Amino acid sequence: MIDSTLKAIVEPRRREILRLVRHVELSAGEIADHFDVTRPAISQHLGVLEAVGLVTMRRAGTKRLYRARPEGLTELRAFLSDFWDDRLQQLGYMAQAAEAAQTAEAAAVATARKAGRDDTGTA
Amino acid sequence: MIDSTLKAIVEPRRREILRLVRHVELSAGEIADHFDVTRPAISQHLGVLEAVGLVTMRRAGTKRLYRARPEGLTELRAFLSDFWDDRLQQLGYMAQAAEAAQTAEAAAVATARKAGRDDTGTA
DNA sequence: CATAAGTGTTAGTGTTTGCTGTCGTAAGCC
DNA sequence: GGCTTACGACAGCAAACACTAACACTTATG
Secondary structure, three states: OHHHHHHHHHOHHHHHHHHHOOOOOEEHHHHHOOOOOOHHHHHHHHHHHHHOOOEEEEEEOOEEEEEEOHHHHHHHHHHHHHHHHOOOOOOOHHHHHHHHHOOOHHHHHHHHHHHOOOOOOOO | OHHHHHHHHHOHHHHHHHHHOOOOOEEHHHHHHOOOOOHHHHHHHHHHHHHOOOEEEEEEOOEEEEEEOHHHHHHHHHHHHHHHHOOOOOOOHHHHHHHHHHHOHHHHHHHHHHHOOOOOOOO
16 A cells, blocks of 8 residues: 555656646646657556556546645655654654644644654664 | 765665664674575675764674764654654654645646746756 | 547556576674 | 684675556547
8 A cells, every 4th residue: 555655656757747746637639748658658657656646637528637645745755754753653643733834833742742652762 | 965874774684783782782694694694695784884974883803883873863864754754843744735726626736737837856 | 420538548668666596795603 | 823703805696666568538629
């Protein structure tokens, strides 16, 4: 699950695609225009990104519009944080922190401490 | 640079190795004992991890002791944070974008057309 | 219904990658 | 010196991956 998401992220072209559709919605053709490879190649990359939940797609006439899925990115960030921080928090933490950060970052940190457990992670 | 680091992280066995030597120093043989593959295979993984600066090695007699290099992990985390936050310090931006996109999808598409090819991708 | 535009899908290909098996090398022990 | 331990280095192989080319499908437009 997380493994496939990581594999999707590794490909440089897919990271670039993710950057393109992070804030705006783009059609497959518009995305392909940013690269030198053929459109089918980009279509495959989009399929991979959609399969792992990093982008969403909606049809608009003959076009298909893609957009980054913030939740997918959040989940990946949560996993990576967990990986490095030694199971300091759970998956839902990042979303809570993001919400709390709008008013105060310190509050988010406090939430992390509150939700966290002992980090005696001697693997 | 970051690309090779990401590639090193993607391999599940290398992530497991990284977990093993995160807090304690282990010899190549001890690390290999945790896996079903042969020692040369683990040796190759260790070589990759060392090449990208995710682990350090020191010789102790006939043994070679490996340990995670925290700085390497920090650099990768910094890159990933920069990638997702787009050097916009606000953590809660994603939620706002997702909410706003529902009401201003047409505007987003228009913006995309207007933006055209500002970045041809040189990751 | 016929045609064109916009994409996804499938088959096939070259390259990369992780693994095994064998060999070479440096450090300790008799 | 000769032997064992511990490890890396070098081919060789099989699977995975990204790409291209050709085809199929869906949606407007006449």
